[in-house]
Amino acid sequence: MEPWELRRAVEAGRATASELGLRVDDVVVLHNSDRVALRLVPCEVLARVAPSGHLADSEFEVEVARRLADVGAPVAELDPRVDARVYVRGAFAVSLWTYYEPVGSEIAPADHADVFMRHHAALRRIDLDAPHVTDRVAMALREVSDREQSPELPDSDRELLCDTLSGLSAAIGADRAGDQLLHGEPHPGNLLNTRRGPLFVDLATCCRGPIEFDLAHTPEEVGRHYAGADPYLIHRYRALNWAMFSAWRWRRGDHMPDRDRWRGEGLNQVRAALGRCGRG
Known part of the structure; x- marks a missing residue:
């Protein structure tokens, strides 16, 4: 995303989590492309924010994650403190995931x-x-x-x-x-x-x-x-x-x-x- 759009996406992720009762004091941009991944702290949420034109893709991703979690797949899970769904805020689609702290060793x-x-x-x-x-x-x-x-x-x-x-x-x-x-x-x-x-x-x-x-x-x-x-x-x-x-x-x-x-x-x-x- 361009800088102006990224700023709006960050605010959409922050506001969505805050309104759901999750504490957000800071936002760290982890990845920026056609959609962004944000680490929200201290609630330790990974917010995935996409333009609302990608709403269907975001909803599909949430459905895939929900079904795979039910069968114990090795996948990142949605944040259990909020409903497993996509939240639309302004021009963005926001989904909230568990944030996993990476470990340094490479995967053999x-x-x-x-x-x-x-x-x-x-x-x-x-x-x-x-x-x-x-x-x-x-x-x-x-x-x-x-x-x-x-x-x-x-x-x-x-x-x-x-x-x-x-x-x-x-x-x-x-x-x-x-x-x-x-x-x-x-x-x-x-x-x-x-x-x-x-x-x-x-x-x-x-x-x-x-x-x-x-x-x-x-x-x-x-x-x-x-x-x-x-x-x-x-x-x-x-x-x-x-x-x-x-x-x-x-x-x-x-x-x-x-x-x-x-x-x-x-x-x-x-x-x-x-x-x-x-x-x-």
């Missing part, structure tokens, strides 16, 4: 794979209407196919992203026998190492697809410890994930910090991943 690849297997097992136990991975790919493809939506994307890079998104999406859609509910975007930044153990956060990206799509967001060593995962598919979906990431960075109005650097890095990662799966 074997432990990372273990929490993934437990998370995927929990996802198989819930019934949820979620989009397929290919639906998300189609959204990214529309961004890069439309010059008005991505006017600064060079023609050669546009062709690369269109070919990667359309080709790999077709391969995913051709065989759905092993599909299940997934986290959707479980990169290392969405797995917290806490005193309770590793916990997944940012659940709004939950979708349906092959487990290798989730594993493609992680360091390569993790997939080697996940029983039954296909390493070739992981490489292929890694290229797809980076292509989607790149599509979002080139769209008009993207607000990711240091966007120009990530535009170049995303394209480099697409080419590298395609080379590893023999499509370079």
Whole structure:
């Protein structure tokens, strides 16, 4: 968010928690993108604040979290002191979560794979209407196919992203026998190492697809410890994930910090991943 919008988002998070009886003396911005994560102290709440245009996504995330908590999934939980819902305040949608103090040690690849297997097992136990991975790919493809939506994307890079998104999406859609509910975007930044153990956060990206799509967001060593995962598919979906990431960075109005650097890095990662799966 731009500075002026961030100030309003911080105030929306603070005011929402205060009106619900939670003490807020200070607000720490933990993450700022198209939505923000705020640590509210001393009540120790994590407030996730999004523009009200993302209300449906915020409500979906809360529903996913509620259902996964019921089956003991390794996920961050909503704050138990308030109703498990999204609060609309002005132009923002606010959800309130338990804040977990991170611990310093890195998560070992074997432990990372273990929490993934437990998370995927929990996802198989819930019934949820979620989009397929290919639906998300189609959204990214529309961004890069439309010059008005991505006017600064060079023609050669546009062709690369269109070919990667359309080709790999077709391969995913051709065989759905092993599909299940997934986290959707479980990169290392969405797995917290806490005193309770590793916990997944940012659940709004939950979708349906092959487990290798989730594993493609992680360091390569993790997939080697996940029983039954296909390493070739992981490489292929890694290229797809980076292509989607790149599509979002080139769209008009993207607000990711240091966007120009990530535009170049995303394209480099697409080419590298395609080379590893023999499509370079």
